[in-house]
Amino acid sequence: MLSSLRILLSATKCPATRRCSGFVSRMRYVNRLKEDDASCAAALQNGRIFLFHRLSPLLQRTERGTFRPAALISSDVQAILERLGSDGSLLRESVLINCSEQNQAQFCLDVGELDQEAVEEECEGNFVDLRKSFFLLSGAEAPLVAQGQALLRWHQTSRFCSATGQLTHRNQAGSQRVCSSSGTVYYPKMSPVVIVLVSDGKRCLLGRQSSFPRGMYSALAGFCDMGESLEEALCREVAEEVGLEVQSISYSSSQHWPFPHSSFMLGCHASVSPADTQLDVDHTELEDARWFSLEEISSALQVKTPPRRGEPPVLWLPPKHAIANRLITEWAVRQRESES
Numbered sequence: 001m002l003s004s005l006r007i008l009l010s011a012t013k014c015p016a017t018r019r020c021s022g023f024v025s026r027m028r029y030v031n032r033l034k035e036d037d038a039s040c041a042a043a044l045q046n047g048r049i050f051l052f053h054r055l056s057p058l059l060q061r062t063e064r065g066t067f068r069p070a071a072l073i074s075s076d077v078q079a080i081l082e083r084l085g086s087d088g089s090l091l092r093e094s095v096l097i098n099c100s101e102q103n104q105a106q107f108c109l110d111v112g113e114l115d116q117e118a119v120e121e122e123c124e125g126n127f128v129d130l131r132k133s134f135f136l137l138s139g140a141e142a143p144l145v146a147q148g149q150a151l152l153r154w155h156q157t158s159r160f161c162s163a164t165g166q167l168t169h170r171n172q173a174g175s176q177r178v179c180s181s182s183g184t185v186y187y188p189k190m191s192p193v194v195i196v197l198v199s200d201g202k203r204c205l206l207g208r209q210s211s212f213p214r215g216m217y218s219a220l221a222g223f224c225d226m227g228e229s230l231e232e233a234l235c236r237e238v239a240e241e242v243g244l245e246v247q248s249i250s251y252s253s254s255q256h257w258p259f260p261h262s263s264f265m266l267g268c269h270a271s272v273s274p275a276d277t278q279l280d281v282d283h284t285e286l287e288d289a290r291w292f293s294l295e296e297i298s299s300a301l302q303v304k305t306p307p308r309r310g311e312p313p314v315l316w317l318p319p320k321h322a323i324a325n326r327l328i329t330e331w332a333v334r335q336r337e338s339e340s
């Protein structure tokens, strides 16, 4: 069946082509910080720090009433830590995220050992659960916070070598951990996940798990099994979850997703024959799956905030930064074009 699949690759913009100036030197700088502890320690002194408390990012409200992640100056964080009774070594546990377009190294730090309210007061912000943050932040900021949280989570759950049981030690950037006994090097891990928007040419297919908020539907997704290609995983997941065989696949884009423990989401579109759209939903995986018309999707894309408790249920979709939203939006645009 796979050999008959049509696989179309879309030309996706490289991040470097968005703004050419300085991209190469910034990336080389970040790479150097990962490899050279002394350079990274120096960069930390002049860097920006994104604070987390038990993996929830610190957000500040802007004058316009929107939210942004607090990017604090390193020396300010040091002063705050000292005022709150930390011995000062905590700052060195910061983990390198990236480098801003202003050439400032960006780090994340979890201050979960300090009193949450005291830090919030000092920093004039609030620690907000990451999932909630995703609905509050802009497109550029959410991935940064997600990356920071994923790195911090990895460090918090990788303190011991899984082969020897001995402690592991991180480098200054936090880009790797090394077993103190065997020298085995560990790098942050992601699980590949395929996410697919299936269409029958007129409608698109969305599903919901019982754990989703009321009324929310998303594209079908599933973890890739060991040894599988992206296409094989996609066909298997669609077959398992809704009992359909896809005919063609086109790649859209990818995304790092911090839930449940860092996934690498590979986003695709797929089509099924209009003559073969009868769903056979596996209810152990999905509470529901349905075909939605362009009209239904267009109005769901307009829903900006989830319905409140007591309000009538409406279809709503994952937030803008979620690749599911992108796939659904892409489908709606193409569908409008083909129907006009």
Ligand SMILES: NC(=O)c1ccc[n+]([C@@H]2O[C@H](COP(=O)([O-])OP(=O)(O)OC[C@H]3O[C@@H](n4cnc5c(N)ncnc54)[C@H](O)[C@@H]3O)[C@@H](O)[C@H]2O)c1
Pocket: 191, 193, 195, 218, 219, 220, 221, 222, 223, 255, 257, 259, 260, 263, 265, 285, 318, 322, 323, 324, 325
């Ligand atoms: N960013 C987005 O737009 C978006 C949208 C939908 C789903 N997702 C993510 O995709 C992920 C996968 O979707 P799903 O839950 O439908 O997957 P799924 O259909 O593969 O079902 C999940 C089950 O797969 C098993 N599993 C196999 N390998 C696993 C691994 N490496 N880690 C965890 N569980 C594994 C577990 O039993 C788990 O309960 C979810 O965690 C979700 O956060 C992201």
Ligand SMILES: [Mg+2]
Pocket: 220, 221, 222, 241, 285
């Ligand atoms: Mg699934």
